[in-house]
Amino acid sequence: MKTDISVLTEFDPTLFSCKEAPLVSLYMPTHRHAPENQQDPIRYKNLMTEVEDLLELNYDRKQYEGIMAALRSIEEHRDSGIWRNAKDGLAILASNEKASIYKLDYPVDEFVSVTDSYHIKPLIRNFQFGSHYYLIALSADDFALYEGDFHTIEKLEMPEGVETRFSEVFDDFDNTLLGLGGTHGSHAPSYHRYGDKSEVIEKETIKHFRYASKIIEEHFASKHRCPFILVSLPEHQNAFREVSSIPTLLDESIEKPFYSMDEKEVLEEATSIIESIQKARIAERTDRLDSEISQGRASTDPREVAHALAERKVETLFIERGELVPGTFDPETGSLSYGADALDASDDLTDDFAQAAYLQGGDVYVLDADRMPSDTGVAALFRY
Numbered sequence: 241m242k243t244d245i246s247v248l249t250e251f252d253p254t255l256f257s258c259k260e261a262p263l264v265s266l267y268m269p270t271h272r273h274a275p276e277n278q279q280d281p282i283r284y285k286n287l288m289t290e291v292e293d294l295l296e297l298n299y300d301r302k303q304y305e306g307i308m309a310a311l312r313s314i315e316e317h318r319d320s321g322i323w324r325n326a327k328d329g330l331a332i333l334a335s336n337e338k339a340s341i342y343k344l345d346y347p348v349d350e351f352v353s354v355t356d357s358y359h360i361k362p363l364i365r366n367f368q369f370g371s372h373y374y375l376i377a378l379s380a381d382d383f384a385l386y387e388g389d390f391h392t393i394e395k396l397e398m399p400e401g402v403e404t405r406f407s408e409v410f411d412d413f414d415n416t417l418l419g420l421g422g423t424h425g426s427h428a429p430s431y432h433r434y435g436d437k438s439e440v441i442e443k444e445t446i447k448h449f450r451y452a453s454k455i456i457e458e459h460f461a462s463k464h465r466c467p468f469i470l471v472s473l474p475e476h477q478n479a480f481r482e483v484s485s486i487p488t489l490l491d492e493s494i495e496k497p498f499y500s501m502d503e504k505e506v507l508e509e510a511t512s513i514i515e516s517i518q519k520a521r522i523a524e525r526t527d528r529l530d531s532e533i534s535q536g537r538a539s540t541d542p543r544e545v546a547h548a549l550a551e552r553k554v555e556t557l558f559i560e561r562g563e564l565v566p567g568t569f570d571p572e573t574g575s576l577s578y579g580a581d582a583l584d585a586s587d588d589l590t591d592d593f594a595q596a597a598y599l600q601g602g603d604v605y606v607l608d609a610d611r612m613p614s615d616t617g618v619a620a621l622f623r624y
Contacts, residue, residue: 243310243334247322247341249387250464251367255333255340256595261356262299264291264307264334269347270326272391277326284330285315287352294354306336314341327391329366333358345371345389361559361591364606369521370467370514375506376456376489377498378472378480380445381406383452384498385460390511393503399459406448445479453484461486467517469510471498492517522605525556525621526613538621540614542589543576548622549596550574556621557597557604559590563617571596590618 266287271277288311295304311334314322322330322341329344344366353359365371375386375393382405385396403409461468468486470477471494481489492513498506532538539545546569548554566579569592576589594604597620613619 243306243337243339245310245313245339245341247343249342249372250466251363251598252340253598255338255358256360256599258335258358259356260335262295262304262307262335262354263356263358264295264311264332265351265353265359266291266311266330266332266334267348267351267362268330269350270323270328270330270343272326272328277323280326280330281315281323283350287350288312288315291352291354294352298354304336307334307339310334310339314339327389329362331363331366333360342366345391357592357595359588359591360595361588361606364559364594364604365561368518368605369603370518372466373510373514374460374464374466374468375494375498375510376452376468376470376472376480378449378452378470378476379497379499380448380476383456385456386506388507388510390514391507393507393510396460398455402455402459404452404455406451409451410444410448442479445476446483449476449480450483453480453486457484457486461488467514469493469513471496471506473497490517522607522611525605526558526611526619528621529613529619532621537624538619540616540619542593542616542618545593545618545620546576546589547574548620549593549600552600553623554597554600554602554620555623557593557602558612558614558619559594559604559606560612560617561606561608563590563609565589565617569593569596571599593618 268280268283268287270280291311292308295307311332314332322343325343327343328346329348331342331344331348333340342363344363346365348362351359351362371389373388375388377384377386384404385398386393387396388394398404456468465488468489469492470480470489472480474495477493477495490513494506494509494513501509529538529540533540539548542565545554545557550571550573565588567577567589568579569576569589571592578589597604
């Protein structure tokens with residue numbers, strides 16, 4: 241039995257609809273640098289043994305052959321990018337058909353679960369708004385795209401055949417445009433006036449930026465819900481926004497030429513934007529909660545939240561980090577029952593709630609206890 245193994249950078253909600261046991265969830269901290277990272281494959285092998293013991297205890301070998309084959313393949317390829325380019329945590333969700341690997345930007349506790357649903361709560365923090373984002377580095381002569389998180393930025397390769405220098409795309413490219421900001425990697429002087437050729441240059445600029453936006457929309461924005469941050473001179477910002485229809489292009493931007501900053505400065509500017517938006521979004525929604533509850537448009541009661549999820553009307557779900565609500569939840573009927581064993585993290589109701597919310601397109605936030613708008617471990621705003 242051959243299991244598909246893939247490294248994912250975004251949530252795939254279709255994973256949560258898989259309920260064919262056994263399903264394995266494996267989490268572990270990893271390290272970015274030597275010598276600490278040399279121990280990561282060893283820790284992984286120990287957790288893999290723990291998974292196998294749980295499988296042997298509850299299932300026939302034929303029922304989990306694909307899972308173990310995939311986990312062994314991950315362990316054996318110690319020179320793969322999974323280990324060499326590790327981040328601060330690793331998550332693996334595995335069935336007999338598919339193993340999905342997530343490299344996390346923060347450490348997680350070691351944890352394994354073998355049950356009829358995945359355990360995703362430790363993953364959510366990695367995929368809240370802005371945890372991954374794109375930077376559009378735009379100049380008068382070219383553009384580039386970078387992927388970022390809270391620790392690093394990395395330049396992305398364009399699909400084969402895609403040119404990023406406008407002089408390679410347009411036969412009538414006018415080199416006087418270089419006076420508007422230079423090119424990436426250069427230190428050409430920047431001028432903030434169009435000069436005698438203002439109308440011609442403005443027309444050419446719009447044409448070039450429309451091309452850049454079209455490439456980004458077709459090959460990246462259409463496939464990813466991550467926010468895009470524009471990095472360029474202010475006059476380029478306005479011109480690009482006039483022709484761009486990237487749905488997740490943020491109003492907030494970095495109004496400097498990309499090449500004028502080092503990586504640390506770019507990262508600080510980008511993460512400052514993301515963190516500010518994150519805090520504002522969470523504050524706006526938690527501040528609404530009391531008034532919405534009084535009008536029947538929100539709840540902190542797990543049973544009411546469960547029924548709202550079954551009716552597919554949850555707009556935003558808040559769940560408490562570290563809080564376990566043992567029990568089971570039926571997303572079709574909204575019925576739930578509380579469990580007696582608080583040690584069984586695989587039966588965490590808040591984890592089941594999060595999966596149901598993602599499947600209906602809702603936003604999910606994992607908050608520390610002091611930021612939670614309730615003491616029940618859960619709160620939700622409803623769609624009306």
